[in-house]
Amino acid sequence: MWPTAALALATTQQTGGRAEAGGWDGASRSALASALADRARHGLDRVSFAKIQDGASGEVLRAAALRYARALAQGMVDPTTLHDPFTLPQGKPDLEPALAEALASGKLGEWLASLAPQDDEYARLSQAYLDLRAQPQDSGAAQIGAGLLTVGDADARVSAIVEQLIMGEYLPADAALADNASPEGALPIYTQQIAAAVKALQRDYGIAADGIIGPDTLGVLNLGAGDRARAVAVALERRRWLERTPPATRIDVNTAAAQLSYYRDGVLVDTRRVVVGKPGTETPPLQSPIYRLVANPTWTVPKSIQNGELAHVGADYLQRHNMELRDGWIVQRSGPDNALGLVKFDMQNEHAIYLHDTAAPELFERSHRHRSHGCVRVEDALGFAQLLADDQKISEAWQAAQAGGEQQFVPLKTPIPVRLLYRNVFVDQDGKVAFRTDPYGWNTPIAKALGFSYPGKARLRSEDADIGP
Structure with missing residues (x-):
């Protein structure tokens, strides 16, 4: 990297003396001002980078350009300051010489535009943010008005309530109101089925599970344009943290939505539900490869669980759960009742x-x-293991290991990267921007760094976790 003085001199020479030291001619000043004026498409409109005035010095402009470039290329927030561990690969280009080159070539605007993610998902999130930002922030199409609602009530708000419950997976996607209309056919009815879904939501958020929609429940159901815009801005920031080209064959686990996606050669070939860490023992954001399948695994109970939930169990408990002590560690033997199931x-x-x-x-x-x-439990894990075994051409070895009944290891021919990502706003398989809750409360510090106020919201509570990993 060149020293600042030499860099400024070289840039001035390359532009034939037409620009001041540092290359800040009128076109470059205009390009920076234009880029900053358009920063809303990245959810950065609440962040002040610089006020580009006619008399601003080259050093002021350079500092503003570098700060904005870092925000686009790496994000405003360093994720390693929020998460320990955080091992997802990050893109960290060397921005200072790249800025000098952009100024020298008169392509500052193009260079800044190239730094943010260029994929379709980022573009859709960007447009969603612009659309939501244009709506009134204290209301919106999804806003559900106040007032108690109990089973049997006919109320226009029921349609919006059902929409939110479907979005949160409390009701199936094909839930309809066609058979729920009041006798007059004018208003949908708040049915027992909808109330049962509301009870599930209430239990998740520590609200009395009575199925009655009151102020606390509305606080969870209501997701107005301002709330959505803030969540999308956070999603854009999280996308900027990551390397721009993920592995073509990989497994992505969205820990916010508790969903797994398997990509083969860049094509999505499988999705399924997962169970992930509860608040307090969150599944961390990291990347590491699956390198082998374990048939009929044993489970060595971590000391945190052995000295916590299992601190006072006796021999009877260990026997009932097919466990034994080995060198001071509790180990659960292989079998269908093992906490790891039949495959790891x-x-x-x-x-x-x-x-x-x-x-x-x-x-x-x-x-x-x-x-x-903290670990990830996979729906129909045996089926998923067979899919990977087929792809890796190790099906025969895998099936033989399963049939043995004892713990056996089957290496993959090619390790498969797994990314554990926290995305409570994402683009679904239909190309629509999908919203989920923020179960870990991890949005708050990011939203604040982006200039948003973040009012207190109900948070997920998962007090019924079992002893499994």
């Missing part, structure tokens, strides 16, 4: 985070699947 997807990381099967498949039917101690 071993990952190379120092944090004891991995994917696995479960002996409690009923949890996949929950709307919020944040119940574990």
